[in-house]
Amino acid sequence: MAVVPYKDKQEGKKEQVAEMFNNISKKYDFLNHFLSLGIDITWRKKAVKMLAADKPKLILDIATGTGDFAIEALALNPDKIIGVDISEGMLAEGRKKLKKRKLDDRIELQTGDSERLLFEDNKFDAVIVSFGVRNFENLEKGLRDMYRVLKPGGKTVIVEFSKPKKFPMKQGYNFYFKYILPQIGKIVSKDNAAYTYLPESVQAFPDGEDFLAVLKKVGFKNTQCKPLTFGISSIYIGQK
Numbered sequence: 716m717a718v719v720p721y722k723d724k725q726e727g728k729k730e731q732v733a734e735m736f737n738n739i740s741k742k743y744d745f746l747n748h749f750l751s752l753g754i755d756i757t758w759r760k761k762a763v764k765m766l767a768a769d770k771p772k773l774i775l776d777i778a779t780g781t782g783d784f785a786i787e788a789l790a791l792n793p794d795k796i797i798g799v800d801i802s803e804g805m806l807a808e809g810r811k812k813l814k815k816r817k818l819d820d821r822i823e824l825q826t827g828d829s830e831r832l833l834f835e836d837n838k839f840d841a842v843i844v845s846f847g848v849r850n851f852e853n854l855e856k857g858l859r860d861m862y863r864v865l866k867p868g869g870k871t872v873i874v875e876f877s878k879p880k881k882f883p884m885k886q887g888y889n890f891y892f893k894y895i896l897p898q899i900g901k902i903v904s905k906d907n908a909a910y911t912y913l914p915e916s917v918q919a920f921p922d923g924e925d926f927l928a929v930l931k932k933v934g935f936k937n938t939q940c941k942p943l944t945f946g947i948s949s950i951y952i953g954q955k
């Protein structure tokens with residue numbers, strides 16, 4: 716059974732995830748940086764550096780949300796970045812941010828589903844995703860379509876929460892993630908489910924070698940996993 720935000724609703728995971736991110740879109744950036752003490756920003760920066768040697772010119776940022784990973788990827792000096800997301804609310808916040816920072820000529824945000832990308836095969840030099848793959852309704856389908864639109868030799872760089880394995884980080888993190896974060900998230904976002912869904916979805920999601928196995932299954936080679944901050948998050952890399 717897929718982990719969904721609103722357990723009493725009938726809609727599938729994709730519709731529920733889009734609804735949840737629409738609900739929290741206005742508070743998303745604030746809560747992200749507040750709840751992670753700003754560490755999420757350093758994780759995205761580190762992930763982007765994994766592509767520095769490749770100098771990708773055309774980058775696709777899947778599940779771009781409010782565009783933070785796409786904005787970090789500008790450090791690679793690409794010609795263009797396209798960000799896609801299923802949540803109109805998140806995209807609207809992202810577009811406001813890009814306009815304010817005068818970045819809207821370099822990053823284009825489009826409505827788009829990772830499982831049905833409207834791009835031709837072999838188009839992008841790099842495909843990136845931060846904190847998105849855990850929310851896919853069908854992980855394999857999403858990763859397969861990312862592989863399809865990537866140029867041969869191109870890389871995907873994925874950042875996602877993982878589960879710390881060692882004492883005392885494992886226990887401290889579990890307590891914070893299960894008891895503190897949902898309370899703060901609920902008060903600030905006014906969505907009762909979003910920040911309960913977060914730890915639940917992380918718990919159910921494959922991490923480390925298990926995630927690499929899925930990347931390999933859909934065709935990626937030279938796969939690597941780089942744990943970040945005691946394994947709270949990990950960077951995954953794969954090549955077409």
Ligand SMILES: C[S@@+](CC[C@H](N)C(=O)[O-])C[C@H]1O[C@@H](n2cnc3c(N)ncnc32)[C@H](O)[C@@H]1O
Pocket residue numbers: 729732733736747777778779780781782783784799800801802805827828829830844845846847850851852857
């Ligand atoms: C936690 S946010 C991450 C946003 C951004 N990448 C970041 O690092 O802040 C997850 C995003 O994934 C999007 N998402 C979930 N499933 C998706 C799918 N199938 N296709 C495209 N976007 C999806 C959600 O709408 C949401 O905006």
